[in-house]
Amino acid sequence: MADIIKRLPSLPSERALKVISGRWKAVILYHLFDGPRRLSELRRLVPAVSQKVLIQQLREMEEHGLVHREIFREVPPRVEYSATTLGQSLEPVLLALCEWGQRHAEELGEFDQVGDCVIRPRQSA
Amino acid sequence: MADIIKRLPSLPSERALKVISGRWKAVILYHLFDGPRRLSELRRLVPAVSQKVLIQQLREMEEHGLVHREIFREVPPRVEYSATTLGQSLEPVLLALCEWGQRHAEELGEFDQVGDCVIRPRQSA
DNA sequence: TTCCATACTGACCGGATGGTAACCATGGCC
DNA sequence: GGCCATGGTTACCATCCGGTCAGTATGGAA
Numbered sequence A, B: 001m002a003d004i005i006k007r008l009p010s011l012p013s014e015r016a017l018k019v020i021s022g023r024w025k026a027v028i029l030y031h032l033f034d035g036p037r038r039l040s041e042l043r044r045l046v047p048a049v050s051q052k053v054l055i056q057q058l059r060e061m062e063e064h065g066l067v068h069r070e071i072f073r074e075v076p077p078r079v080e081y082s083a084t085t086l087g088q089s090l091e092p093v094l095l096a097l098c099e100w101g102q103r104h105a106e107e108l109g110e111f112d113q114v115g116d117c118v119i120r121p122r123q124s125a
Numbered sequence C: 001t002t003c004c005a006t007a008c009t010g011a012c013c014g015g016a017t018g019g020t021a022a023c024c025a026t027g028g029c030c
Numbered sequence D: 001g002g003c004c005a006t007g008g009t010t011a012c013c014a015t016c017c018g019g020t021c022a023g024t025a026t027g028g029a030a
Helices: A012-020 A025-033 A039-045 A051-063 A091-107 B012-020 B023-032 B039-045 B051-063 B093-107
Strands: A067-072 A078-083 B067-074 B078-083
Touching: A012 A067, A012 B012, A012 B023, A025 A039, A025 A051, A025 A078, A025 A091, A025 B012, A039 A051, A039 A078, A051 A067, A051 B051, A078 B078, A091 B012, B012 B093, B023 B039, B023 B051, B023 B078, B023 B093, B039 B051, B039 B078, B051 B067
Parallel strands: none
Antiparallel strands: A067 A078, B067 B078
16 A cells, blocks of 8 residues: 655655654654554553554654564564664654744743653663 | 634644644745745745745744734735744754755655755845 | 736635544464 | 454545635726
C-alpha cells in the first residue's frame, strides 16, 4: 500500500513540517525518545489514540525514517518501535517548537492551559 | 466568522505545530520577515497560491497573533501585512525546522531535491 | 457609463486525515 | 474446542483543508 514514499515538499521547512505534523506524532516520539516501546505499551501511554491511528502514525514515521519497527517472532508476537538516529535528531527541534508554543500561549494569555517542555530522562541516563 | 479563537492543543509542541502548519504559512512568513507586504505583493511573491487561500492563511496567522494587518484607507485601498514580534520569534524555529528538513532529505538520499535555509537579509540591514 | 485596480467573499468540490467499530491470524493454555 | 493475548487489517464515515471559479465593493480614470 505504500511502496512509493509520498513525495515530500522540496522546501526543507515544509518538508520537516509535513513529516512531523500528524495528530499524535509528537507525543509518540516523546515516548520513543525514552526507549523502545511495544505497541501495547504505547496504547497504554497514549490512551486517547485508537489502535488503528496509532499504527498509522507509526507506519508513516517508519516510512519517513523516524522510527524503526522490529518484530520478535515469539508467542504472543512482540513488536518494538524505536526512534532511529534521524528520529532522535528531532528532539531539539521538538524542544524548540515546545518552547515557542509556550511563548505563544503566554502572549495570548493562555499560559495556564499548556504543559511544560520537560523531556523525560533517557533510559540509559 | 471567527470571534472565537479555535481552541489550540494544550501540548505546547502540538500547539506550535498547529499554528505553523498551513500549506503556505512558512513561505508567507519568510516574506513577511523581510518587511511588511501588501496582498498584491504577496501574490506576486508566491504565485502558486490563490488569492482566497492566501488571505485565508494570513487571517489564520493574524488570529494566532503572528501577523498584523493594517488597512490604509486610500484609493484604491491598501492593506499591509507584517510579522508581529511573536511572528518574528518564529524565525529561529523555522530555521531549526529547515535545517532538520535538509538533514532529513540528505539521509533519505534526496539531498538534491531540496532548497537551502537562507533567510533573506532584513530590510533594515 | 464603462473600465480598472485593490482587496475581499462565497459556492462548491475532492482528497487527505483522523475517528469508530468490527474482524483476522497465530499459537499457547485449560 | 473455546478462550486469551498480541498486533494487526478492513469498511465506513465526518471533518478539515486547500483548491477553482465566480462574484462584490469602492471610487478614480477614460
